[in-house]
Amino acid sequence: MAGWVAAALLSVxxxxxxxxxxxxDHSEVPRVAGSFIVFHESSDFDRLSIPTGAWDGDQFExxxxxxxxxxxxxxxxEDPGVTTLRVKRSYLQALEARGFEILFSGSEEELSxxxxxxxxxxSGLFDRGARDCCRVANRDRQVRYMAARSEAGNVLAGIxxxxxxxxxxxxxxxxxxxxxxxxxxxxxxxxxxxxxxTGLVEDGRVAVPDILFEVNSAAILPESAxxxxxxxxxxxxxxxxxxxxxxxTDNTGDFDYNVSLSLQRAQSVVNWLRDEYGIAGARLQxxxxxxxxxxxxxxxxxxxxxxxxxxxxxRGR
Numbered sequence: 001m002a003g004w005v006a007a008a009l010l011s012v013x014x015x016x017x018x019x020x021x022x023x024x025d026h027s028e029v030p031r032v033a034g035s036f037i038v039f040h041e042s043s044d045f046d047r048l049s050i051p052t053g054a055w056d057g058d059q060f061e062x063x064x065x066x067x068x069x070x071x072x073x074x075x076x077x078e079d080p081g082v083t084t085l086r087v088k089r090s091y092l093q094a095l096e097a098r099g100f101e102i103l104f105s106g107s108e109e110e111l112s113x114x115x116x117x118x119x120x121x122x123s124g125l126f127d128r129g130a131r132d133c134c135r136v137a138n139r140d141r142q143v144r145y146m147a148a149r150s151e152a153g154n155v156l157a158g159i160x161x162x163x164x165x166x167x168x169x170x171x172x173x174x175x176x177x178x179x180x181x182x183x184x185x186x187x188x189x190x191x192x193x194x195x196x197x198t199g200l201v202e203d204g205r206v207a208v209p210d211i212l213f214e215v216n217s218a219a220i221l222p223e224s225a226x227x228x229x230x231x232x233x234x235x236x237x238x239x240x241x242x243x244x245x246x247x248x249t250d251n252t253g254d255f256d257y258n259v260s261l262s263l264q265r266a267q268s269v270v271n272w273l274r275d276e277y278g279i280a281g282a283r284l285q286x287x288x289x290x291x292x293x294x295x296x297x298x299x300x301x302x303x304x305x306x307x308x309x310x311x312x313x314x315r316g317r
Contacts, residue, residue: 026071026176028098028155029148032090034082035172039074039129043301046070047215048125048177049253050158052104052147055112055119059254064103064149066156067215068180070301074129077169084142084170088161092146099151107144116143116162125158125175134171137163142170154179190226193233196312205246205313207295209306211269218264220272228269231312232277242283244313245269250304251291263288269310285315 023040025031048070053061077087085107092102111119117136120126120143130136136143144161157176164171190210191199199206210227213220220228235241247262247269266286273279297303 023073025073026155026157026174026178028100028150028178029095029157029159029174029176031075032077032087032172034079034169035075035077035087037073038076038133039072039173041072041128043070045180046177046301046304047250047252048156048158048175050103050125050147050156050175050177051119051123051145054106054110055122057113060122062104063254064147064156065216065253066177066179068154069178071174071176071178072126072129073172073174073176074126074134075172075174076134076164076167077171080168082169084144084161084163087170087172088144088146091159091161095146095148095157100148100155100157101151103147103149105146108142111143111145115141116145117141119143119145120160120162123158123160126160126173129173134162134164134167134173137165191230193230193237196230196234197238200312200314205311207309207311209309211310213265213268216261218261218268220268228272228276231269232273232279235273235279235283236277242285242315244285244287244315246287246289246311246313248289248293248307248309248311249291250307251294251298252304255290259288259290259292261288262290266310 019036020038020040023037045068047065047067049063049065051060051063053063092105096102108115112122120136140163142163146159148157149155155176155178157174160173161170191206191208196206208227208231211220211224235243245266247266249258249262263286266288270281270284270286273284274281294307296306298307
């Protein structure tokens, strides 16, 4: 039986006439036979937080994060005889056969109140697909969910199976991230000390986008050295200058986590300037703004990349 179910998942036959033109499956997480794609969205680089535990009313019990290429897909089944349980079991067994680790699996009240509807909404993984095609049914929702990670650890997926409004058979929504490093190639030079000073004089603050960190970490990447050296040059040239170093994130993930991470990253910059360049610690203060002050939209990968930044703000003398 398990072999038949896995084979059914790997089959892409039976896609209906309503298949979304130009859309395709993820190579490691294909569809269950009989379903067809009704929503497709991809980005070259983003960060995805995948719940690996239930929603307890305030937050998810646990989650995994990964940065890389993100693919969001939604599928419908035309056959009302296909059950949500069958579809979920098909995915679970086929993914395990491919070496995936099932990080979490639950259904309805195991996920959250509202027979899993709250979990579906609060995860934020399926918002775009739900708006365009696949809203959870008001009754008989049968929300089922699994989180899985590939054997190599480079693919992380969250998959929801549910009954949707105005759909004859079940619906499936997926959010999948495949690990990849951001292309850090810059067609501009990092800000010079003079350019930073101009920004501080004219605007009271200046963004330093060339300070980069490891994924989900406050560890500064080596390619940030030139920008950090320019800050040191500025402070050595302006011996009375005092600065706030403010970390910013995009709006992906938990609010408290992002505030904490932004503060830790700002503190890493302060520590670097103190330890590597001898800038007095009293002249620098770290602060974390999390997602609270975006400079542009968080609805695109490009916008989120701009919102992840470090800013310098001149303190009063």
